[in-house]
Amino acid sequence: QVQLVESGGGLVQAGGSLRLSCAASGSTFSPYRMAWFRQAPGKEREFVATIRWNDGSTIYADSTKGRFIISRDNAKNTVYLQMNSLKSEDTAVYYCAAANAVVLRVSDSGRYTRWGQGTQVTVSS
Numbered sequence: 001q002v003q004l005v006e007s008g009g010g011l012v013q014a015g016g017s018l019r020l021s022c023a024a025s026g027s028t029f030s031p032y033r034m035a036w037f038r039q040a041p042g043k044e045r046e047f048v049a050t051i052r053w054n055d056g057s058t059i060y061a062d063s064t065k066g067r068f069i070i071s072r073d074n075a076k077n078t079v080y081l082q083m084n085s086l087k088s089e090d091t092a093v094y095y096c097a098a099a100n101a102v103v104l105r106v107s108d109s110g111r112y113t114r115w116g117q118g119t120q121v122t123v124s125s
Contacts, residue, residue, distance in 0.1 A: 002026040002114055004096050009119030016123075017084045022096030022116055024077040031098040034072060034079040037109055038092035038121075047107035048094070051079060059106050063089075088125040093118040 008020040035050035049070040097112035
């Protein structure tokens with residue numbers, strides 16, 4: 001059973017940076033796609049970014065494009081989210097997710113079958 005474990009969250013000032021990690025453990029890990037979502041209090045879970053595991057192609061939400069970078073290390077079974085120029089509206093619990101099949105709508109959280117427990121990111125203004 002594959003488990004996803006996020007780390008790297010914390011408190012940062014507006015304009016600062018954080019790097020989140022999501023490490024997969026368990027049985028053979030070979031997802032089709034990995035993604036980051038986030039959920040702020042009182043709001044729905046929101047797509048942040050995704051990466052295709054075999055070729056590293058990426059897609060970003062409009063709200064994170066140009067500020068966030070998703071990457072992966074296949075040898076370490078780890079996906080990263082480098083977050084730069086953070087804003088107060090980036091405050092949320094960040095989750096990584098894995099999909100084992102083709103996902104037509106990468107922003108649809110229901111298409112991802114494995115989820116981490118989440119890591120809190122708080123941006124102070």
